[in-house]
Amino acid sequence: MTEKLYYWAESLENYISDNEVQNDQLLEIKRLNFFIGKNNAGKSRFLRTLFMSNYPSGFYNFPELVKNLNILKIRLPELEAEFGYTSSFSNIKNNYQDLIKDLEQSKTSQLIFLNSSIKSTLERDSKIANLFMDYNFFEITDEQVSKISEVFLNQFYIPILRGMRPVTDLQNKQPYIDRAQKDYFIDTNKFNAKNIITGECLYHELKIHLLGEPEQREIIKSYEEKLSQYFFDNEPVSLIPKHDQDVVNIKIGNDAQRPIFELGDGLQQAIILTYEAYIKSKDKEGNLETHAFFIEEPELHMHAGMVRQLMNFYLNETKHYYFFTTHSNHLLDMADESDQVMIQKFVKQPKEDNPNEFEFKIYRCDRDRDLLASLGVRPSSVYLANCTIWVEGITDRLYIIKYMEKYLAELEKIDEELYKNYRRFMPNYHYTFVEYAGSNLTHWSFDDDYPKTREERISFLQQDRGQSATAVASDMLLIADGDIQKNSEKIKFLRKELNKDNLIILDCKETENTLPKDSIIRVVKAKFPRLKQVKPSYDISLIDHITQDDYFDNAQYGIGRLIDEKIKKPTSTTTKTAFADGTGVGTIKDKLKFCREIIKDFDEYSDWKLTPKAKQLCERIFNHIEKCNS
Template sequence: MKSFYDLIFFKSTGFKDYFLNEEEEPMSFLPKFNKINIIVGANNSGKSRFIRNLMSFQNLEGVIDLAKIRVFVPLYNEQVAEANKLIESNITTYQYRSDNTYYSGGTNPDLQNVKLLSNNYLKTLDIDLFKEFSSIINANKNSINNLSHLGVKNLYLRDFNEIDNLFLKEYKSIKRYYIPTLRTAHSLFNFDLEKYSKIETDVFLKTLNNYYKLDKIDVEVFTGIHLYKEILNARNSKREIRQSFEKFENFIGKYFFDNKKIDIVAEFNKDESLIGNNNLENISVYIEGDKETRELYELGDGIQAIIILMYKIYMAESDSFIFIDEPEINLHPGMQRLFLEQITENKDLEKKNLTYIITTHSNHFLDLTIEKENVSIYSFSPKKIINGDKQFIIKNVNRGDNKLLQDLGVNNSSVFMANCSIWVEGISDRNYIKAFLKSYCHSVGKSYPKEDIDFAFFEYAGSNIDHYIFNDKVEKEDVEIVLNDIKALAISNRIFLLADSDASKQNSKKGLRLKELEDAKVDNFIPKVIWNTREVENLLTNEMWKEILIEFCNKTLVKSNEADILLKIDKAFSEVDYSGFAKKYVGEFLEEIRNKMGKISSTFIVNQSAYEVKSDGSFGTIINKRELSELVFNKNFSWEILSKNKEIEKLTIEIYNFITQKK
C-alpha cells in the first residue's frame, strides 16, 4: 500500500482562497498527503499561510478538530485491483433524500439509494456514513448482485473485510510542533546599565504571536531561544525523554564529530542562579578525546542550524505533526541532504511515525526529494485577486516528475559547492555507485563521504556531453567544444566522469571518441570508460541477480508458488552465468533465464515486460533501469559479494580514492 492519503478539509473556510489545479471551487482536500509534504513556490504564494491554517484547524468554524482529522486512504493492493479503479475516481456514499436525511440502512437496505459521486467527491463526503455503508456491505454480501448497476465488482465486495481498515485513518490527539523561520541556537542578550543581561522572554515567539496569533492555536512553537532550558529539562527528565535526547546526541556525534561519543550539556551554576545571575547559562559540547569542552556558539552556523531542526524532531512525541518553514536556512546543500535523509531513513525517527509539512525555497532540497518514495511535493502559485483577497493554485507533483524542478530552474548547482563531482549518465548509475561506495566504506571501517560536501553527483544525460559520447553524428568542432568546456569546469571543481562503452569497439567512431575522452585526462578531470561491459548494469553478478530476480517475476505466481519459484531461480543460475553477458543487453540475459525457469499453470514466471523486445525478435536493455538500481541499492550487498566482480572492486576504489584525494 502507498504511504499517501487524501487529506480532507470538510467545508473549511480556512482554505477558501486555495484551489486545486484549475478548479473553480475552493479545495476541500489535499491530494496524496504523505509522510513528508513539501510546499514550494515563489515568495507571497500562500505557503506559510497555508500551513498556519492547517495548524489552526480546530479553530475554524464548522471544521473538525485537527486532533480528529479524517483521512480517506485509496487502495493500492493487487488483490483488490478492481476496487483500486473504483476508489481512485469515485467514492461510495449515501444519496440525499428530498428531506435532507440519509438512508440509514438496515439488514436489507434499499441499495437504489446508493450512488457514486464522481468529480470533487470529497466536497460532499461524509466519513461516518461511509463507515456505515461499509458495515451494510459486509452484512449483505449475499446480495452483491444488487450493486451491479454501480459498477462494483464481486472482488471488491468479497475482500471488503480485508480492506476495510485501509479506507479510513483517523488522527487522534495530534501533537503539533512548529519550527518557524525566526529561530536561533543562541541565547539573546540586552546591554543595559553597562552590563549584559540575558533576555528571558522568547521575543521570536512573541513576534509570531503578534503577527499570526499562534498563541490561539494548540501548537508548540520552537524558536530555539529556550534551547538551554529544553536541554536542561531533557537531561533531568524521565527515562524515555532522556533516551530520546541520547539518540539526538548520537546523531550529532556520528555526523559532525567522526562518530565520537559526545555530551551536550546545559551548564548550571546553582550559586549564581540563586543571586539572579543567569548570564552563565551556556550550552556546551564535550567530545570524547578532546581536552577542552566547546561552547555551542563556537560551533559552525550549519551545525547550530541542524541542531535547531533535529532537536525538536528527536524529542517530539510519537505520531506528531512537524511543521517547518524553510529548513534550508543556514544549511549547506550537504546539510540539507543530511536533514532529508534523517527524516526519511533514520530508524529511530521512523519508529516515531512523524508527519512533516515543510515549506522551502531550496532547489537543491527539492532535487533531493526525487529519490524518495514517501515525499509529496506541492507547487503553490498566485491565481488572482478577488475583492482584495489573493487566491492561490496548488498542484501536486508526483515522484519522478521533473517538470516542476525544471520550471524552478533546478540544476546540479551543488556540484560546485562540493569538493569534487562524479559525473554519471543518469540516476541508475548514481544508485549503483552509492551502493558500491557504501559497501566498500563499511568493509574497510571508513566513513562514507558526505554527499554534496565531499562530493556531488552530476547527471549529464541530455546535456552536450551526453550528445558527444553517444550520438554517432557529432561534428569535430563539437568534440573540441565539449572537451574544452569540461576542462574549464574542472578548474574550479574536480571531475570524475563515468561513461558506458555500450560494447563499442575502440576502433569504431564511438570508440575513438571515447578514447579521445580518456586522453583528455588532466589532474582535475578523470574520465573513466567501462570498456569491458556494455552498461553499468552488466557489472552485476549471479549472486546479486539471485537476490533480486523475484521482483521481476509474475506477482500472482509468486504469491502462491514462492518456494517453488525460489528453487527455480537457484537452478536457472546454476546453468546461466551473467558474466557471459557482459557486453550484451540485459534483456538477452533475462530472456534466457525466463526460458530456463519456464512456466507455472501456462504462465511464464519471469515477466517479459521487464525488458525490451524488439520488432525483429531480439532483446534490448532493461526497461526500468532506475527500479533495478534501487533494488540493488536497497539490498545492501556486502563488499564480499560485490568485490567478487573485479570491475566493481577496481571502479569503487578508484572513485573512493578520487573523492578522498588519494593517489
C-alpha cells in the same frame, strides 16, 4: 506504514489538489513532503493549516470514507430542506455527527457500525439515496473502514523565526513563540511551547535531560552520536548547558569548548531541526513513536550538503512524517533516490468563475523544468562539492547511489572504523554526481592544463578540443560503460587526459550488468505480465533456469538481450524482443522505468547483496571521495 496516506483538506478554502485519486480535497503524503513554489504561492499558509488541522480534516490511510464524509457534509443541508426532520434524515445526520466524533477519537470499531448504519438508511429510503448518486457508499467494506487509524500522535510546527540564542533577559519569555502565536495562532492554550519549536528552550531542555534520569542522559548521549555521524565528520560532539551562561556550549573533537554563537548558524539550525525529532522518536518504554513536523525553510543558513544530511537523518533515525516549505533546488533529486519523498508545487491562479479572486492549485511533480523555475534555478548554477563523479546518465547515478548505501551497510559489519570514516561523506558537499551522456564525452576536455588567458582559450576552442571539465567541476572520477572499449580513439583520448585513478571503465557492457541476479529476475517476473504481443513467443518460467550468480555479468551484451535469450521459447522464430531494446547489443528497454523498479525491489528486499563488480566500483568511488576530502 506501507499504505498510502492522504490529507483531507476539508477545512481549507481556495486550495485545489491535482492528484491521482481525483478528489481535489485530498493530498497524498509521504515521509518527506516538500512544498515548493514562487513567493506568495500559498505554501506557508497551507503548511500552518495542516499543523492546525481539526477533525474531520486530517490525515487518513483510507480516503474513501473521508470522501463520503465530505459528500454527507454537502448533502445534509439539501436533506434538511427537502425532508425536514424525518426519521431517515435524523438517522443520517446523527450518524454523520457520530462519525466525526469517532474519527477524532479513532474508535474504528464504532466507525464500522456507523458506516453500516448509513448504508442501511440509504438502502431503505430511495429518495434520500438519490442525493448520493455521485458516489457509491456500498463499495466501502467494513474491512476497509477498519484500516482507518490514528496516523500521528502529535503535531509540531517549526517557524522560520527560530534560534538557539536568547533575545531577551526576561525570565520565562520566549519571544519567537510569542511572535508566532500573535501572528498565526489565536488559541494560545492549544498552540504554545508544547508544539511550537523555535530552539529558544534548548538550553533548559538539555539541562533537564542531563540532570535527570539515566535514560534521559542516555538519549542525549545517543543524540550527540547521531550529530557526530551526520554533521561533524564523526568527530565526538558534546552539548553542554554551561551553568554560568544562557546558551548551549559545544565541544567538537579536540577543539576547545565554545558557546553556540561562536559556531556557524547552519550548525545551530541543524540542532534545532533534529533535537526534538530525535528526542521524541521513542516513548519512555523505548517504543517507536510517529509524529508530524511542519517546518518552514529547513535550508535556512545551511550548506546544501548539510540539508541533504538533515533529510537523511529524518529518514534513517526517525519514523516521523515531515512537511517543508522550501526554495532549495538541492532537495529535488531526493525524489529519484527514495520512494518516501513527495514534491508538491503550489501555483496561485485566478478562479475560472471569478477572475478577480484567486485559488491555489497544488500539483504533484517529480522533475520538470517548471519545478526548477519555481525555485529560481538557472542554467548558470555551479557545482559546489569537493569532488565530482561523472556517470553516463540518470540510471547509473541512481544505481550507484543505492550501491553506495548498501556498501556502507555491509562495511559496518566488517570494518567499523572504515565505516565511520566513509559514512561522514555528504552528497552535494563532499561529492556530487555529473551526468554526461556517453556520446558527449568527446565534447569535454579533461586536461588539467586548460588555457588560462582569453587568447589561449580562443585558440583552444578553435582546435575543437572540447569544453573544460575542470572549469565547471572539481576533482573528478569518470565512470564509463564497458561498451566504450569498441571505440579505441575515445579510450585513447580518455587515458591521455585522465590518470588511472580518475578513470573507471567497467569490464562489463554497462552498469545494469552489475545488478544482482535475484533483483533482476524479480523485476522481470513482475513486468512480464504487462508486456504486449510477445507472450506467445516467450515463457517467463524459463528465467528460473538462470542459476549462476554472474549470468548477467557480460562484456558484450546488455541484460535485455540476456533475459530474452533465456526466456524465448525454443520453438519461437519471432524477431520481436521482450526486454531488449532492439536486436543488437541488447540494452534493457525503458531503462529509467526498469531502474525505478529495481530500486523499489532493493527497498522491499533489504537482504539483497552487492555483486563483486558493484562492490569494487564502490571501493573505487569511496577511495576517490576520501582522497579529495582529506
